[in-house]
Amino acid sequence: xxxxxxxxxxxxxxxxxxxxxxxxxxxxxxxxxxxxxxxxxxxxxxxxxxxxxxxxxxxxxxxxxxxxxxxxxxxxxxxxxxxxxxxxxxxxxxxxxxxxxxxxxxxxxxxxxxxxxxxxxxxxxxxxxxxxxxxxxxxxxxxxxxxxxxxxxxxxxxxxxxxxxxxxxxxxxxxxxxxxxxxxxxxxxxxxxxx
Ligand SMILES: [Zn+2]
Numbered sequence: 001x002x003x004x005x006x007x008x009x010x011x012x013x014x015x016x017x018x019x020x021x022x023x024x025x026x027x028x029x030x031x032x033x034x035x036x037x038x039x040x041x042x043x044x045x046x047x048x049x050x051x052x053x054x055x056x057x058x059x060x061x062x063x064x065x066x067x068x069x070x071x072x073x074x075x076x077x078x079x080x081x082x083x084x085x086x087x088x089x090x091x092x093x094x095x096x097x098x099x100x101x102x103x104x105x106x107x108x109x110x111x112x113x114x115x116x117x118x119x120x121x122x123x124x125x126x127x128x129x130x131x132x133x134x135x136x137x138x139x140x141x142x143x144x145x146x147x148x149x150x151x152x153x154x155x156x157x158x159x160x161x162x163x164x165x166x167x168x169x170x171x172x173x174x175x176x177x178x179x180x181x182x183x184x185x186x187x188x189x190x191x192x193x194x195x
Contacts (some may be wrong), residue, residue, distance in 0.1 A: 015124035023193040029182045031191050033093060033175050042167070045185035048105030057100045057169040057177070064089075064096050098172035102179070115163050124154025 021035030031037070039048045067089060074085045106114070128150035135143025162181075171178040 016054065020190070022190050023126055024187045024190045025178065025193040027180065027187070028122045029179045029187055029190070031177055031179070033177060037102070037104045039105050040189075041110055041183075041184060042104040042181070042186055043110045043183040044107060045189065046107040046109070048107050049105050051111050052103045053106050053166065054101065055167055056105045057095065057102060057167070057172065057179075059100075059169040059172040060093065064092050067092065098169075100169065100172050100177050102167065102177070104167065104182075113127065114166075120156055121158050121161075124150055124157060128154060 020038075021032035022037070023030045039050060040046065041048050042053075070085065071089075075082050128147045130147075131143050131150060132147035133143070135147060167179050167181040169177055170180050
């Protein structure tokens with residue numbers, strides 16, 4: 001990542017902003033891990049009326065992700081080098097990967113929309129399983145193809161609508177998180193991180 005979130009010392013941020021511990025940086029929402037997100041929809045900023053979504057976030061530093069590419073080179077250096085690198089790489093992933101749990105508000109409208117999208121995705125999955133099972137029993141080859149197509153369409157649908165990945169972490173440090181996925185109406189409330 002080119003932008004350096006360490007540019008402003010965290011101690012300088014203590015008294016900066018509106019005191020919520022939440023800021024914006026371009027399209028990202030930056031918040032202290034301890035900060036509590038308000039009872040507003042993460043998408044449209046409407047009153048969430050107590051509806052909350054919980055999500056686990058996982059973030060691996062880009063350098064660790066990039067080091068995965070070395071797996072293409074290391075095997076040429078011999079078996080021992082390969083084993084040593086694999087062990088070091090696994091340790092690096094376990095040590096540097098960061099987790100954080102967030103919960104955020106969602107309005108009735110967006111909650112319904114989300115449930116509808118989940119229902120559609122489940123319909124595709126169930127239809128594909130039924131088509132495959134029935135076709136296998138009846139030795140109907142076209143049905144298996146239909147089942148596979150339904151499954152692929154369902155997976156594509158889930159990817160396009162970003163099902164299950166509403167908010168993603170762009171960076172996690174010891175006490176701050178950089179989050180993607182909050183709507184502009186929600187973000188507009190908070191001050192920018194850069195002075
Ligand atoms: Zn909403």
